[in-house]
Amino acid sequence: MSRLIEQLREDGNLPEEKLQRLLQTDEYDRELFQSAMEIREKYYGRKVYIRGLIEISNYCGNDCYYCGIRKSNQNASRYRLTEEEIMECCRIGYGLGFRTFVLQGGEDGWFNDERMCRIIRNIKGKYPDCAVTLSLGERSRQSYERLYEAGADRYLLRHETADETHYRILHPPGMDLQKRKECLFNLKDIGFATGSGFMVGSPGQTVETIIKDLRFLQELKPDMIGIGPYLRHKDTPFKDCEDGSIELTLRLIGILRHLFPKALLPSTTALGTIHPQGRQLGMMAGANVVMPNLSPAHVRNKYELYDDKICTGDEAAESKAHLAEQMSLTGFEIVESRGDRAE
Numbered sequence: 145m146s147r148l149i150e151q152l153r154e155d156g157n158l159p160e161e162k163l164q165r166l167l168q169t170d171e172y173d174r175e176l177f178q179s180a181m182e183i184r185e186k187y188y189g190r191k192v193y194i195r196g197l198i199e200i201s202n203y204c205g206n207d208c209y210y211c212g213i214r215k216s217n218q219n220a221s222r223y224r225l226t227e228e229e230i231m232e233c234c235r236i237g238y239g240l241g242f243r244t245f246v247l248q249g250g251e252d253g254w255f256n257d258e259r260m261c262r263i264i265r266n267i268k269g270k271y272p273d274c275a276v277t278l279s280l281g282e283r284s285r286q287s288y289e290r291l292y293e294a295g296a297d298r299y300l301l302r303h304e305t306a307d308e309t310h311y312r313i314l315h316p317p318g319m320d321l322q323k324r325k326e327c328l329f330n331l332k333d334i335g336f337a338t339g340s341g342f343m344v345g346s347p348g349q350t351v352e353t354i355i356k357d358l359r360f361l362q363e364l365k366p367d368m369i370g371i372g373p374y375l376r377h378k379d380t381p382f383k384d385c386e387d388g389s390i391e392l393t394l395r396l397i398g399i400l401r402h403l404f405p406k407a408l409l410p411s412t413t414a415l416g417t418i419h420p421q422g423r424q425l426g427m428m429a430g431a432n433v434v435m436p437n438l439s440p441a442h443v444r445n446k447y448e449l450y451d452d453k454i455c456t457g458d459e460a461a462e463s464k465a466h467l468a469e470q471m472s473l474t475g476f477e478i479v480e481s482r483g484d485r486a487e
């Protein structure tokens with residue numbers, strides 16, 4: 145094993161210039177992935193945890209330049225699920241073996257604390273053996289506290305970039321990196337299992353900003369880290385920007401597995417979109433979670449964060465069976481459990 149990978153394994157804290165080298169060449173990839181798989185096996189075996197993703201609304205008050213459901217996109221066909229529809233997704237998901245439900249959406253005021261808490265209580269009341277994860281963007285500390293008290297277990301909020309200047313490139317005035325970070329520290333402090341992350345290859349990203357992302361994550365110590373390639377959407381100001389690369393995304397998953405041995409690392413939908421075997425490749429680079437879509441078929445193509453987002457039109461049951469088969473071909477096994485982080 146090369147000295148660099150050995151050092152990464154030993155203390156996970158490579159000095160700046162070594163991290164730069166690791167990020168910039170493919171020369172360590174084989175060893176990196178092999179070593180990441182060993183770490184993954186130590187804590188999680190060949191298990192793959194599944195999360196049923198329910199996209200509750202594509203209304204959004206924010207105007208992030210990269211995102212297809214941004215407020216200014218007049219071409220987006222807006223929807224929000226009813227509470228009954230959300231419960232129906234959970235019912236179907238439970239029958240398929242899902243024991244975590246992720247409620248994700250744009251920042252939609254309709255889903256205020258009262259409605260969200262009722263939904264969370266309903267899900268936890270009916271399925272006490274399941275975890276509820278939320279991904280609803282920035283809210284006040286008080287709001288997060290209410291959601292936690294209602295029974296939500298986890299919260300996903302990507303920081304998107306830890307570099308101030310880069311944050312300004314990606315977001316309109318009024319959005320603020322400090323505020324984002326404050327939300328993340330609040331979530332952790334309240335007791336949520338907390339997830340953060342960033343897009344790989346977003347416009348303006350450099351090796352330096354990526355290193356800042358890694359350093360920020362080391363400070364935050366999240367339980368979950370989601371990364372996926374940036375992919376363009378035709379109705380955004382970034383429509384002509386290049387997509388992120390699968391190579392760098394996989395390399396970063398491998399690095400994250402070393403820096404955060406026990407973290408829950410999803411092989412994301414964006415990774416599955418950029419390459420037909422993307423999600424299996426993610427597993428082989430050190431990921432241990434996948435989040436199949438449980439949203440009702442009629443809204444799936446509307447939650448369009450980027451062009452061509454994978455959405456087979458299959459019913460949830462078919463796509464889960466297909467995924468299980470694909471995973472088993474590469475020696476991974478989908479398990480029916482909440483899939484909490486290893487102790």
Ligand code: SAH
Binds near residue numbers: 212376
């Ligand atoms: N409103 C929630 C959920 C956002 S969607 C929130 O703010 O957290 C979830 C993630 O999709 C975002 O955090 C972002 O990293 C990713 N995303 C958005 N647009 C994307 C694009 N064009 N390409 C790749 N990923 C994108």
